[in-house]
């Protein structure tokens with residue numbers, strides 16, 4: 001479990017990025033921070049691996065105050081995936097993935113074997129191992145970024161808008177791959193996005209944030225959709241419009257669900273999905 005306790009981050013120029021923030025992030029599940037630009041999502045994420053140190057408060061991982069840990073070792077033990085993949089342009093795909101294992105003292109051979117395994121895990125053909133990042137598509141680069149984040153087999157994977165820069169179709173593919181991976185690997189994932197649909201798709205726990213990392217609501221997607229904390233959250237999650245504003249329409253063959261534009265989204269059936 002990751003805990004934020006009374007966390008604040010004030011920058012020297014007077015910006016109060018985070019003020020008295022408290023949150024528990026359960027292990028083996030995914031938590032998504034969602035909110036508009038500049039609300040403090042990245043700052044919160046980077047406090048988990050000490051890329052940013054808080055001005056006040058304590059971050060704990062499994063009960064241990066991380067300020068007492070060696071920052072470099074901590075950072076290497078936690079996976080980090082960023083927007084635009086952050087790959088080293090003059091390193092091959094395999095060498096990019098193997099960076100952290102190499103830094104941690106693994107042999108070249110073992111690191112490469114691990115890199116090839118991980119390419120397979122994230123759905124990349126191993127024939128691409130010796131290509132350079134510019135020889136890959138944006139979506140493939142992001143997969144390499146995810147493989148690199150997983151290279152040290154971390155318990156925690158931090159993902160900062162990892163799919164923000166790819167087109168919607170590739171983005172949907174990458175989101176589904178991440179859901180598959182999460183079932184397989186069972187990591188603690190902390191994911192940042194400004195896209196509420198992505199947050200609801202990927203998050204077991206969703207944290208809706210406003211400026212200054214103010215928590216507007218924390219809950220599962222169902223809890224938030226069924227019971228938005230206030231009008232601002234209702235409007236932010238699009239409860240009154242788009243694909244989430246569904247109503248029942250009676251047809252000759254039984255009730256169907258239609259969205260705010262009148263498009264049929266599905267059939268209303270009795271009982272659970274397995275019946």
Ligand SMILES: Nc1ncnc2c1ncn2[C@@H]1O[C@H](COP(=O)(O)OP(=O)(O)OP(=O)(O)O)[C@@H](O)[C@H]1O
Nearest residue numbers: 011013015017036037038039040041042043044194
């Ligand atoms: N080094 C810094 N010095 C001063 N202010 C900073 C610094 N880093 C971030 N900030 C400010 O802190 C606030 C939170 O920034 P942060 O990057 O965490 O937001 P974000 O929600 O991740 O935004 P985005 O979605 O645009 O990436 C912003 O007002 C930002 O300008």
